[in-house]
Amino acid sequence: MSKSIIGVDVDLTVCPSDDGWADWLYVNSDITDLSWYKPEINYNLSTYFNHTDPFEYWRSLEYSQFQPLKGSVEKLEQLSTYFDIVFISAIKGKHNKEKYYWLKEHFPFLKGYLATKEKFLMNNSVCAMIDDRLDNLQGFDQHKRVFYKTPYSQNETCGVGYVVDDWESFSVKDFCDQYLN
Numbered sequence: 001m002s003k004s005i006i007g008v009d010v011d012l013t014v015c016p017s018d019d020g021w022a023d024w025l026y027v028n029s030d031i032t033d034l035s036w037y038k039p040e041i042n043y044n045l046s047t048y049f050n051h052t053d054p055f056e057y058w059r060s061l062e063y064s065q066f067q068p069l070k071g072s073v074e075k076l077e078q079l080s081t082y083f084d085i086v087f088i089s090a091i092k093g094k095h096n097k098e099k100y101y102w103l104k105e106h107f108p109f110l111k112g113y114l115a116t117k118e119k120f121l122m123n124n125s126v127c128a129m130i131d132d133r134l135d136n137l138q139g140f141d142q143h144k145r146v147f148y149k150t151p152y153s154q155n156e157t158c159g160v161g162y163v164v165d166d167w168e169s170f171s172v173k174d175f176c177d178q179y180l181n
Contacts, residue, residue, distance in 0.1 A: 003084045004127040004181065005111070007119070010089040010099060012132040013148045014072040014107070014167075018045070020065060024057045025049045043133075043152040058092040063102035071167030077109050078172045082180055084111035088122055088129065090136070091115045128179050134158050 011017045022045055029051035046054030076085055087103050087110060089096075096115045103110055114122070120139020122129065130146040131137050135156040137145040143161040162178060164170050 003082065004179070005086050005125055006079060006083045006179070007086055007088040007122055007126040007129040007131075008076065009119075009129075009131040009133070009136065009148070010087055010103065011092075012150050012152075013130060014068050014076070014087075015063065015066050015102070016069055017061060017063070017066060018150075018152075020061070021045055021057050025051060025054060029054065040153050041151050043155070059094060061092075061095045061098070063095070063098050066102070068106045069167055071170065073106055075167050075170045075172055076107060079175065080109040080111075082176055083127070085109060086112045086114060086126070088114045088116065088119050088126075090119070091117055127181075128162070128175075130164065134160075 008014065025045055025048075029049035031048060032050045042048070079085060085107065087107070089099060099115075100113050103113055116122075118139075119129065119131070119136050123140045123144065126140070126144060128144050128146045129137060129140045130148055132148045132150045132152070134145075134147065134154045137147060137160065138156055138158045142159045145158065145160040146162045146164060147160040148164045149166070162175065
């Protein structure tokens, strides 16, 4: 019997790569705006810094420096009993091979990894898509949109089917109640 697929974003959803970007910008740039200490932070951290190429970080990112977000491995492994876990991540730079091996190391139960700029193309293949960006979720049917909360502002607004505050408080049972057929 085949399992339904849950799509899971990588950056900021299971990997704290934003912390690395903040550190990198702090070391390699001049801070121009201290308002990033507010409760809601601009997703584009480079707006707070002066750097000639702030996205250089994403093109040369080394995932080996990160540990998965607390609870993400355990909760996704529990979900893998009921669903196939497929990581669906946006293409940024040339680090996709390293991202894949990082995922294989920390999430050995994963069913697959897709790197794309058009996540919405998986709408008919997944029963749910977990992502921290509403603009990525917009292309999915509303009941399939699972929003993983971060402190960052959103570019878009849309209804979602389920919200994950953090992995440690995430209820596998509640999620299964909603997404298992």
